[in-house]
Amino acid sequence: MNTFETVINKYNSLRFNSIAVSLEMLVSQAEDNETSYLQFADMLVSHELSKRDENRVNLNMKRAGFPVKKQIEEFDFVSQTTITKKQINRLLDFSYIDNRENIVFIGPPGVGKTHLAIGISYKSVYAGYKVLFTTALELIEMLDLAEAKGELKKKINTISKFDTLVIDELGYLPMNKQSMFNFFQLINALYEYRSIIITTNKDFTNWGDFFFDDNVAVPIVDRIIHHSHIFMMGGESYRLKQKINLNYSTYRI
Numbered sequence: 001m002n003t004f005e006t007v008i009n010k011y012n013s014l015r016f017n018s019i020a021v022s023l024e025m026l027v028s029q030a031e032d033n034e035t036s037y038l039q040f041a042d043m044l045v046s047h048e049l050s051k052r053d054e055n056r057v058n059l060n061m062k063r064a065g066f067p068v069k070k071q072i073e074e075f076d077f078v079s080q081t082t083i084t085k086k087q088i089n090r091l092l093d094f095s096y097i098d099n100r101e102n103i104v105f106i107g108p109p110g111v112g113k114t115h116l117a118i119g120i121s122y123k124s125v126y127a128g129y130k131v132l133f134t135t136a137l138e139l140i141e142m143l144d145l146a147e148a149k150g151e152l153k154k155k156i157n158t159i160s161k162f163d164t165l166v167i168d169e170l171g172y173l174p175m176n177k178q179s180m181f182n183f184f185q186l187i188n189a190l191y192e193y194r195s196i197i198i199t200t201n202k203d204f205t206n207w208g209d210f211f212f213d214d215n216v217a218v219p220i221v222d223r224i225i226h227h228s229h230i231f232m233m234g235g236e237s238y239r240l241k242q243k244i245n246l247n248y249s250t251y252r253i
């Protein structure tokens, strides 16, 4: 005799866990709607597929390691006039990931570079892509540690599993020779294979300072900017502007 319990156990044994969890609800829905057999068969499998997608997205969102949640919808393109909504929307078909292109946001602090890098990447995770968010400092530390343990290749392979690597705040600190070499190995491995999103306060002409040595800066920069979308952003710091507005309204009260 089939009871819900025995059928649910069979679904569980095949790892159709989402059907198992919702079987009673799905059956009663089908009864209420007088669903055809074929429709019901489809309902079950569609339910499982959509739950699996949802779980995968949730897992990828955790693995991405975004420091904060930032959405493109929250970005005010009126106060930031050096980049347009259209330019950002064009990226949201994620062809930059499929074509292994890079995105670089260059500009002074507070103009929205990290916000946009996270906002775009957030949407790409929902679209099914895998992202790893790091700051340049964290990334360099991670690579240096791996190199010291003789595991640089392994670490680079792990990073290469993500469709996009976000490197936030590149250029704030100088790198030593070994770090630079490790970083070059990573960029070389990702070049034309994965996409990279970089935020930086440095124009490319000054990257030599940051990379310690122009001999390494040139091939690194070359690989990053080849097939890339570069956005030079400017304007006042949004943080500062908000603070000034806040003080102003306090003054008015």
Ligand code: ADP
Residues within 6 Å of the ligand: 070, 074, 075, 076, 077, 079, 080, 107, 108, 109, 110, 111, 112, 113, 114, 115, 116, 199, 238, 239
């Ligand atoms: P950057 O990375 O360029 O230093 P952030 O992206 O971290 O700047 O922006 C600083 C703060 O201001 C963040 O909280 C961000 O969400 C907010 N912000 C910056 N620009 C805008 C904007 N145009 N619209 C809405 N919020 C913004």
Ligand code: MG
Residues within 6 Å of the ligand: 113, 114, 115, 168, 169, 199
């Ligand atoms: Mg930033």
